[in-house]
Each structure stands twice: as structure tokens, then as C-alpha cells.
Amino acid sequence: MLRGLVRRQRRGSARWVAAAATLVLTAAVGSTVASPAHAETLPITDDFENGGWTTGTIPGKTDAFIGSLGPSHSGTEHANLDAHPHTPAMARVFRSITLNNGAPLPPRTCRAGVWIRTSTGHVQVLLTVHSGGPTGRIISSTGRDVDNSGWAQMTFEPIPWPADSRTITVEIAAYRGIAAADDFTFSC
Known part of the structure; x- marks a missing residue:
């Protein structure tokens, strides 16, 4: 009889421990989902090695991927943008930047x-910045014609940071040609 009581008490303790573990895991998952994705501190340097970029193509006309087709500027991966010879089709990659401070940023001028x-x-290269996500209001759009065969650094400025958003989305696109993009930087 005493043995049966001890077994029931052990089973009860095991159930209590399992229930507590389930509650802790549920709370951890809930707080992880609620936290902002990719909260970052400026300046940002991104070498395309750690994901975070999304590709955008027009099926049958353009292609975009992150990989190692040809030499990278640094590391092993870069964005490959193929919009040749179709026009006005574009190949693009984009990523969001969410600042990790809790308050909206005052208006600032940034550069990429x-x-x-x-x-x-x-090739024509276009850098577009959206307020919020990739379909948000366009706050900056600057294009450059590129005629080089090696790696060349391009700077885009001024880019205003929207006062009403802690998140922006940066898009790099190629028109009328094939380009590779690597070592993205963003600072304010």
C-alpha cells in the first residue's frame, strides 16, 4: 500500500514538472514571436553570408539568388541579379532593417x-528604400549606370529615415543586364 502511494505521488510530481515545463516553453515561444525580427544597431554591414535577403523575380524573364556564381567581393556568397536582355523587367533582392530602440527615430539622413x-x-542598378515592409511607401529611389567589369563600390545618399517607422526595407535591383551585389552597408 505504501508502495502504491509513493508511485502515485511520483506520477503526480512528474505531471506537475511536465506541466510547468510546457508553460515555460509556451511563454518563451510567445515572447520570441512577439519580439521584432532582425533588430539591429546602426551602422549595418551585410556581406550576404547570413541570410536575411529575399529575392524578387519575374518568372521566365529575370532571376535572382544568393550564392557564389563567380568571385565574391568578400566571403563566399553575394546576390546574383539577372535581368538580361528583358526590359523593363528587374531582378531584385531586399531585406528589412528594424532598429532595436523602442522609440521611433527622429528624421535623419542616412547613406547606403x-x-x-x-x-x-x-547594367542599371537601383537602390530603393521603403518605409516599413517591401510594399511600403517609397522614401528613396536612386539609380546608377554601371559599366565596370570588376567590383566597384556605389554609394547612395541622402536617404531620409522616416519619422513614423522604426523599420525600413532596402531593395537592390538590376535592370537591362546582369550584376552581382556584395558587402552592403547602411549608416545614419
């Missing part, structure tokens, strides 16, 4: 830089 290498001798 990226290293570009062409494969076709000529």
Missing part, C-alpha cells in the same frame, strides 16, 4: 553603399 560587379558590361 554596395559593391557591384557586372557580367554583361553594362
